[in-house]
Amino acid sequence: MIEPMPERVVAACDGASKGNPGPAGWAWVVADASESPVRWEAGPLGKATNNVAELTALERLLTATDPDVPLEIRMDSQYAMKAVTTWLPGWKRNGWKTSGGKPVANQDLVVRIDELLDGRSVEFRYVPAHQVDGDRLNDFADRAASQAATVQEAAGSDQGSPEPPPAPDVPAKAPRSRSRGGAARTAKKTSSRTIKAKFPGRCQCGRSYAAGEPIAKNDSGWGHPECRTAATA
Numbered sequence: 562m563i564e565p566m567p568e569r570v571v572a573a574c575d576g577a578s579k580g581n582p583g584p585a586g587w588a589w590v591v592a593d594a595s596e597s598p599v600r601w602e603a604g605p606l607g608k609a610t611n612n613v614a615e616l617t618a619l620e621r622l623l624t625a626t627d628p629d630v631p632l633e634i635r636m637d638s639q640y641a642m643k644a645v646t647t648w649l650p651g652w653k654r655n656g657w658k659t660s661g662g663k664p665v666a667n668q669d670l671v672v673r674i675d676e677l678l679d680g681r682s683v684e685f686r687y688v689p690a691h692q693v694d695g696d697r698l699n700d701f702a703d704r705a706a707s708q709a710a711t712v713q714e715a716a717g718s719d720q721g722s723p724e725p726p727p728a729p730d731v732p733a734k735a736p737r738s739r740s741r742g743g744a745a746r747t748a749k750k751t752s753s754r755t756i757k758a759k760f761p762g763r764c765q766c767g768r769s770y771a772a773g774e775p776i777a778k779n780d781s782g783w784g785h786p787e788c789r790t791a792a793t794a
């Protein structure tokens with residue numbers, strides 16, 4: 562007996578880069594009717610940026626799913642979503658140049674994703690990362706991508722891999738010193754200002770941050786202020 566085709570597939574994808582650029586990985590996960598993870602895959606990228614990892618995750622998900630079935634994709638990367646929806650038409654009109662006249666970054670991946678989206682019914686849904694009671698598919702993809710970036714090995718349900726491990730806890734803030742001596746002044750010198758992120762990214766601790774969240778400079782780039790404090794204290 563032929564099984565009926567599902568009305569819609571719900572999935573999530575994510576990328577990770579430990580250093581941005583640094584050891585990177587990608588992952589996608591497909592849910593069952595109850596939106597529980599049922600099929601997933603993750604893989605290493607060697608040294609790459611977070612944006613490359615995010616786009617690769619999307620490309621691998623589109624390749625792995627049936628183009629004839631409507632697809633809902635949940636992502637925490639506004640860059641990847643806007644690149645293939647909002648910005649893509651303008652880039653194509655401008656001969657793959659940005660509004661500033663510069664070549665489009667990661668053009669090969671964007672072109673490939675554009676080809677995979679052609680003629681498909683795909684709905685993109687932005688979900689903030691690392692929220693209490695947040696989207697569990699996004700959380701699964703985030704953990705799988707982070708693990709792939711760390712160990713640089715492929716994993717997935719077809720390989721019989723165990724579920725990716727939980728994300729590490731948020732590093733605790735370093736206690737403030739009440740002393741007015743040299744230690745307090747030294748800590749002040751190593752700290753840096755906090756700004757709001759223009760785009761989503763990933764901190765050196767392995768967790769993502771969303772656009773608009775406060776971030777601070779650290780040894781590896783930009784990340785959560787508490788991670789900078791813990792590293793420099």
